[in-house]
Amino acid sequence: MNTFVVADPNKCIGCRTCEVACVVAHSQENIFTQESNDVDFNPRLTVIKTANVSAPIQCRHCEDAPCANVCPNGSITNKDGVIFIDKSTCIGCKTCVIACPFGAIDIVEEYNKGEKVLQNGLKVSDDKNVEFKEKMIANKCDLCIGREGGPACVEICPTKALRIIEAKEIEKSVEAKRSQVALELMNVVK
Numbered sequence: 001m002n003t004f005v006v007a008d009p010n011k012c013i014g015c016r017t018c019e020v021a022c023v024v025a026h027s028q029e030n031i032f033t034q035e036s037n038d039v040d041f042n043p044r045l046t047v048i049k050t051a052n053v054s055a056p057i058q059c060r061h062c063e064d065a066p067c068a069n070v071c072p073n074g075s076i077t078n079k080d081g082v083i084f085i086d087k088s089t090c091i092g093c094k095t096c097v098i099a100c101p102f103g104a105i106d107i108v109e110e111y112n113k114g115e116k117v118l119q120n121g122l123k124v125s126d127d128k129n130v131e132f133k134e135k136m137i138a139n140k141c142d143l144c145i146g147r148e149g150g151p152a153c154v155e156i157c158p159t160k161a162l163r164i165i166e167a168k169e170i171e172k173s174v175e176a177k178r179s180q181v182a183l184e185l186m187n188v189v190k
Helices: 017-026 066-070 095-099 152-156 167-189
Strands: 004-007 046-049 054-057 076-079 082-085 106-109 118-125 130-134 136-139 162-165
Touching: 004 054, 017 046, 017 152, 066 076, 066 095, 082 136, 152 162
Parallel strands: none
Antiparallel strands: 004 162, 046 054, 076 082, 106 136, 118 130
């Protein structure tokens, strides 16, 4: 069973610290020393704030991932229990965005070493110029794969609203629920 991160909306204060931690964890450059226009600020989770709730929404790393099932290039795979996007083969077709039941995937400009990556063939034009178009790719939580300490969002959250859910925890929860239902059935049968 895949691991994922979940938020407790009762603890989340909507501070967006998790978004900044995510960007820092995935940046090739120090975002705090760059000009704001040059920062690749594309967090892999999105804090949603309403009048009643705030919580980050991110990939649940589905077992039968709809995004992977619809990707025409096979760019989305299960890599060691993480639903992972291979940015080198992603064509930014948005099919995964539509398929994701959580709204956890965005299409963003690709950056390499602080510079926008341009497409080889597609150009855009306005009344005066014709320029190569930036490459757009899918972007979603990868559980900070390879990062010592695990997901940066979980580590940095000031209210501990985020936590990692692993297979063992799910199995224990299911077993506890089944036991509770069995006890309730005893009372109904009497």
